[in-house]
Amino acid sequence: MEIAGEYLVKDTGKTKKGYEKLTLTGTYTDERGKTEKINIYGIQMDEEIFSVGDVLSITGEVLPFDTPTQPGGYNEKMYLTTRGFDGKMFLHGAKKVGEVRTPAVLLAHTKERIYTVLREILPVEESAIMKAMITGDRDDIEEMTEDMYRKAGITHILCVSGLHISLLVLYVKCFIEKICKRSIRTTAIFTIISSLGILLFMGFSPSTVRAVVMILVAMAGKVIYRRTDWLNNIAIAALVILLIQPLYLWDAGFQLSFLTTLGIYTGSRLMGEAESKMGKLLRYAGVSFFASIFSFPVAAYHFFYISPAGILANPLIVPLSSLLLGFGILAAVLGLFCMPAAVFTAGSVYFILQIYEKICMFLGNLSFGYILVGKPSLVQVLLLYGLLFGICLYRPKKKERFALCFCAVLLLGTMVGNKIGKRENTVAFLDVGQGDCAVITTADKKAFVIDGGGMPQVELGDNIGVRVLEPYLESLGIGRVNGVFLSHPDYDHMTGLLELMNDMPVDALYVPDYPLTAEDWGNTLLEIVEKNKISLYTVKMGDEGGTETIGKFRCLYPMEKMYLSTDTNAASMVFTYTYGGKTILFTGDLEKEQENLLLRRKMNLVCDILKVSHHGSSGASSEEFLQTIHADYGIISCGRKNFYGHPHKETQKRLEDAEMEVIRTDEKGSIFVTITASGHMEIEGYRERKPIYERIEEAMETRAIP
Numbered sequence: 001m002e003i004a005g006e007y008l009v010k011d012t013g014k015t016k017k018g019y020e021k022l023t024l025t026g027t028y029t030d031e032r033g034k035t036e037k038i039n040i041y042g043i044q045m046d047e048e049i050f051s052v053g054d055v056l057s058i059t060g061e062v063l064p065f066d067t068p069t070q071p072g073g074y075n076e077k078m079y080l081t082t083r084g085f086d087g088k089m090f091l092h093g094a095k096k097v098g099e100v101r102t103p104a105v106l107l108a109h110t111k112e113r114i115y116t117v118l119r120e121i122l123p124v125e126e127s128a129i130m131k132a133m134i135t136g137d138r139d140d141i142e143e144m145t146e147d148m149y150r151k152a153g154i155t156h157i158l159c160v161s162g163l164h165i166s167l168l169v170l171y172v173k174c175f176i177e178k179i180c181k182r183s184i185r186t187t188a189i190f191t192i193i194s195s196l197g198i199l200l201f202m203g204f205s206p207s208t209v210r211a212v213v214m215i216l217v218a219m220a221g222k223v224i225y226r227r228t229d230w231l232n233n234i235a236i237a238a239l240v241i242l243l244i245q246p247l248y249l250w251d252a253g254f255q256l257s258f259l260t261t262l263g264i265y266t267g268s269r270l271m272g273e274a275e276s277k278m279g280k281l282l283r284y285a286g287v288s289f290f291a292s293i294f295s296f297p298v299a300a301y302h303f304f305y306i307s308p309a310g311i312l313a314n315p316l317i318v319p320l321s322s323l324l325l326g327f328g329i330l331a332a333v334l335g336l337f338c339m340p341a342a343v344f345t346a347g348s349v350y351f352i353l354q355i356y357e358k359i360c361m362f363l364g365n366l367s368f369g370y371i372l373v374g375k376p377s378l379v380q381v382l383l384l385y386g387l388l389f390g391i392c393l394y395r396p397k398k399k400e401r402f403a404l405c406f407c408a409v410l411l412l413g414t415m416v417g418n419k420i421g422k423r424e425n426t427v428a429f430l431d432v433g434q435g436d437c438a439v440i441t442t443a444d445k446k447a448f449v450i451d452g453g454g455m456p457q458v459e460l461g462d463n464i465g466v467r468v469l470e471p472y473l474e475s476l477g478i479g480r481v482n483g484v485f486l487s488h489p490d491y492d493h494m495t496g497l498l499e500l501m502n503d504m505p506v507d508a509l510y511v512p513d514y515p516l517t518a519e520d521w522g523n524t525l526l527e528i529v530e531k532n533k534i535s536l537y538t539v540k541m542g543d544e545g546g547t548e549t550i551g552k553f554r555c556l557y558p559m560e561k562m563y564l565s566t567d568t569n570a571a572s573m574v575f576t577y578t579y580g581g582k583t584i585l586f587t588g589d590l591e592k593e594q595e596n597l598l599l600r601r602k603m604n605l606v607c608d609i610l611k612v613s614h615h616g617s618s619g620a621s622s623e624e625f626l627q628t629i630h631a632d633y634g635i636i637s638c639g640r641k642n643f644y645g646h647p648h649k650e651t652q653k654r655l656e657d658a659e660m661e662v663i664r665t666d667e668k669g670s671i672f673v674t675i676t677a678s679g680h681m682e683i684e685g686y687r688e689r690k691p692i693y694e695r696i697e698e699a700m701e702t703r704a705i706p
Contacts, residue, residue: 001087003028004059006097007040009050011108014139016462020044022091024056038062041080041088048094052112053105055098062087069431069669069686071375072304072471082247107201111135117335121346126353130328132158136203148357150303151364153292153310154317156207156260157356165202165211167322168329169195188222191215206241206254210261213237230265234258252302256295259385263294266392288314290392297384300373304474309369316359324352374477425551425579427673430472431665431686432464434615434639434646435492438586439472440577442550447478450485450586454495460524465499472670473504480505485539487588488512488571494525501528512573513538514558539573551579556603557594569614570594576607581679585629587613587620595625605629608681609673612636612655612662616647626658633661633683640666 007026015021022042029035040062050056065077065088080088114134118127128140138146141158149155172194177187192215199212214233221228238258241248248254267290271283289311296306327348335342363369376384430437432453440448453464473481484497484506500506509529529536541559546552557574572588585607591614598605610631613620615638634655638646647664655662663671668685675681 001028001030001062002060003040003062003089006055006057008100009052009054009056010039010104012050012052013137015043020049022050023085024058024089038086039084041085042091042094043088044091044094046092046094050094050096051099052108053099053101054096055100056091056094057097058089058091058094060089060092062089064088069665070428070468070472071670071686072473072475073468074471078247078250082245082251084245111137111201113336114332117332117339117342120339121331121335121342122350126350129158129353130332130349133325134328134332135201136205136208148360148364150305151307151309151370152313152360153307153363153369154313154356154360156256157317157321159205159207165195165198165208166215167325168198169215170322171326184222185225188219192219192223195219206248206251207257209241210234210237210254210257213240214261234261234265252298255298255302259294259298260291263291266290266294270392285315288318294388297376297381300376301378301381304375304471304477305370305372307370309363309366313359313363317356320352320355324349324356327352372474372477372479375475424674424676427577427584427675428472429611429635429637429665429671429673430468431670432468432492432496432637434642434644435464435496436487436588436611436615436637437464437469437493437496438611438637439469440551441476441478444549445476445478446550447473447476447481448483448485448550449481449497449500451487451493451588452484452496452498452500454491454493456491458495460495460499460502463495463499465496465503469496469500470503481507483508483510484534485510485573485575485586486512487573487586488568489525490568490589493588498524498528501532501534506532506534508535508537510537510539510573512558512571513540513560514571539575551577553577556605557590557598559597559601567591572613574598580675580677580681582609582675582681583607584609584611584673585631586611589614589617589620591619592622592625595620595622599624599628607631609633609635609683610660612647612651614646615642615644616651616664617644618648618650621651621654623654623657626654626660631658631660633663635671636662636664636666638664638666642666 003026005026005028007024009022010025011023013021020043022044024040024042026038026040027035028038042058044050065080065085066074067077068075076088115131115137118130118134121127122130124140125142125145128138128142129145132138132141136159138159146155146158149158169191173187173191176182176190177184182190195212195215199208202208214230214237217233217236218228241254264287267287268283270290271286274280274283292308292311292314295310300306327345331342331345331349334345425440425442428439428441430439430453433455435453435455436451437453438450440450449469452469455463473479481500481504484501486497486509487493497509501509528534539555541555541557543555544553553575555573555575558571569589569591570593572590572594574585574587574590574594577584577586583606585605587610595613605625605628607629608631610621610626610629610633612634616636621634636647647662652662663683663685665671667687669687670685672684672686673681674684
C-alpha cells in the first residue's frame with residue numbers, strides 16, 4: 001500500500017548491513033476512507049540519522065513481509081508480525097518535520113545515554129554484550145561472539161532473559177527487605193512496582209513478560225497473604241502473553257523461555273531439597289541439566305542444533321551473572337554522574353566477561369559440546385516432550401519409566417541420526433533469486449552442491465551462501481559437504497560457494513576444464529581453497545563419478561582443446577545426475593552455440609528433468625536441443641521481477657512446444673525433487689508447504705459455524 005504523511009519514530013537500531021532501522025507509527029487511510037493506526041518497520045537508506053521522538057514526513061510503498069522460500073530460511077513475516085509491525089518500508093528522502101517529548105521518548109533517550117556510557121568505559125565487544133544484557137538491544141554484538149556463546153549453550157546471556165529480570169528484582173527485594181527493614185507485604189508492593197518499571201525499560205519480549213508476570217503473581221500472593229504455585233505462575237504468564245499476541249505460540253523465544261522454566265521446575269521438584277554443600281551443588285547441577293534437556297527439542301526445531309555444553313556451562317556462568325549484571329548496572333549509572341568511578345567499576349565487568357569467553361571457547365571446542373542435528377519434525381518434537389513429561393512429572397513405576405526412557409532415547413536417536421526408513425535422495429533447486437544453486441542430498445547424509453547463487457554489491461559474509469545455502473544444509477543436519485560443482489565463475493553462481501567453502505568443511509571442488517575459467521577465478525576463490533585445504537579437480541567431457549547410493553555423475557561439457565570464447569557462459573560445465581533410473585541435466589548458463597556442439601557430438605542427452613540454462617534466457621534452450629533431450633520437466637531458477645526479464649517469453653514458448661512442464665523458483669520458491677532407489681519421483685515447490693499455523697487458521701476460517 002502507498003502511504004504519505006507524518007510518522008513518529010518510536011525506536012531505532014541497526015541492521016546487519018549497518019543501515020538504521022526505525023519503528024514508525026502513524027495512521028493510514030484506505031480507499032474507503034477508513035483510518036487505522038499502523039506500525040512500520042522502516043529501513044533508512046539515506047545517510048541522515050534520526051532519533052526516537054522525531055516526526056518524519058515520508059512517502060512511499062509499504063511492502064509485505066517476506067516468507068521463507070526454503071527450509072531453514074528466516075521467517076520475516078512471523079518475527080515482525082508478532083512484534084506488532086504491519087509492513088516494512090525502505091525510506092528514501094524522509095524528512096524530519098518535528099519532534100515530541102513523551103515519557104517513552106525520555107526513556108529511549110535514557111537508554112541511549114547508557115549505551116554511550118558503556119561504549120566509553122568498555123571495549124567494543126564487551127560494551128555490546130552489556131548493552132544487550134541491560135537493555136535487550138543486540139544490534140552491536142558481532143556474529144563471531146554470538147556463535148561462540150551459542151556453541152557453549154548460553155545465548156540467553158546475550159539478551160534480557162528471565163534470569164536477568166529475576167536477578168534485578170532480587171536486588172530490589174533484598175534492598176527493601178534487608179537494608180530498609182520493611183515488612184514482607186511492603187517489600188512485595190515495592191517489588192511489584194519495580195518489576196513493572198523494569199518491564200517498561202527493557203521491553204516486552206516473551207522472556208521478559210514471562211518473568212515479570214510470574215514475579216507479579218508471586219508478589220501479589222504475599223500482599224494478600226496467599227501462597228502461590230510455581231506451575232500456576234508459569235501457566236498464567238503464558239496465558240497473558242498469548243492473549244496479547246496468539247502468534248507468540250510459534251515464536252522460538254516464547255517456547256524456549258517457558259520450556260526452560262518448566263525444566264527448572266521439573267529439576268527442582270525431582271532433585272528435592274539439600275542441606276549439605278555437596279548436596280546443594282548436585283541439586284544445582286541437576287536443575288541445570290533438566291533446564292537444558294527441556295530446551296533441546298525446540299532448539300533443534302528452530303535452530304537445528306543442540307548444545308550439551310550448556311549443561312556444563314550454565315552452572316559456571318549463572319552464579320557469575322548476578323555479579324556481572326550488578327556491576328554492569330552500577331557502572332552504567334555511575335557513568336551518568338562520575339566517569340572515573342564508572343571506569344573503575346567496569347574493570348569487574350571486563351574481568352567476568354573474560355571468564356565467560358574462556359569458558360565458551362573451551363566448551364565450544366569439545367566434540368560433544370555442539371551437535372548439528374537438523375530440523376526434526378513437529379511430531380518428533382511433540383513426542384519427545386510427551387515422553388519427557390511422562391518420565392519427569394508423573395513419576396510412573398520403575399518398569400514404565402524404563403520403557404519411556406528407552407523410547408525417548410530411540411526418538412532422540414532418530415532426530416540426531418538418520419531418519420529411520422528413509423531411502424530416497426533429494427535434489428533441491430534453492431530459491432536464490434537471480435542465480436543458480438542446487439543441492440543433492442542422499443539418505444546417508446552425503447551432500448553435493450551445484451553452484452551457490454550470489455547477489456551483486458553484497459559483501460561476502462552476508463550473501464546467498466550465509467542467507468540461504470548454509471541454513472538449508474544445517475536444517476538437514478549436514479555439517480560437511482562432500483563435493484561442490486562450480487559450473488562457471490559468474491557472481492550469481494560462485495559467490496554462495498565462496499561463503500560455503502569458507503564456513504563449512506568441503507571435501508572437493510569441481511570446476512570445468514576450461515582455460516578461461518582459470519583466469520577468471522580470482523584470488524578469493526584460490527585463497528579459500530588453499531586455506532581450507534579443499535581438493536581441486538578440473539572436469540571435462542567423459543569424466544564420471546558417484547556410486548549406486550549417491551547417484552552417478554557424468555560430465556558432457558566442456559570438451560578438450562576447445563575454442564576459447566570471451567564469454568564466461570561458454571565455460572559452463574554440463575553434466576547429468578542419475579539416481580533410481582531418473583536423470584537430471586544441469587546446464588549452467590550454456591548458450592545455443594555450445595548446445596549445438598553437444599548435438600553435433602550426438603551425445604546421449606535424454607533426461608527426465610532439465611535445469612533450464614541461463615535462467616530461461618532466449619539465448620539458450622534451442623528448439624532442436626529441447627526436442628532431443630525429451631525432458632518431462634524444466635526447472636528455471638530466476639529472481640522475482642528480475643532486471644533481465646527472465647525467463648524470456650520465447651524460451652517459455654519453446655518449452656511449452658516441447659511438452660515440458662515448467663516449474664520456476666520465482667513462483668514456487670525452492671523446488672524439491674525426491675527420487676527413491678526404485679525410481680519413484682516427486683516434485684514439490686516450497687511455497688506449497690504451508691506452516692501449521694496457517695493451515696490451522698485456514699481450517700478455522702472455512703469450518704462452518706453451527
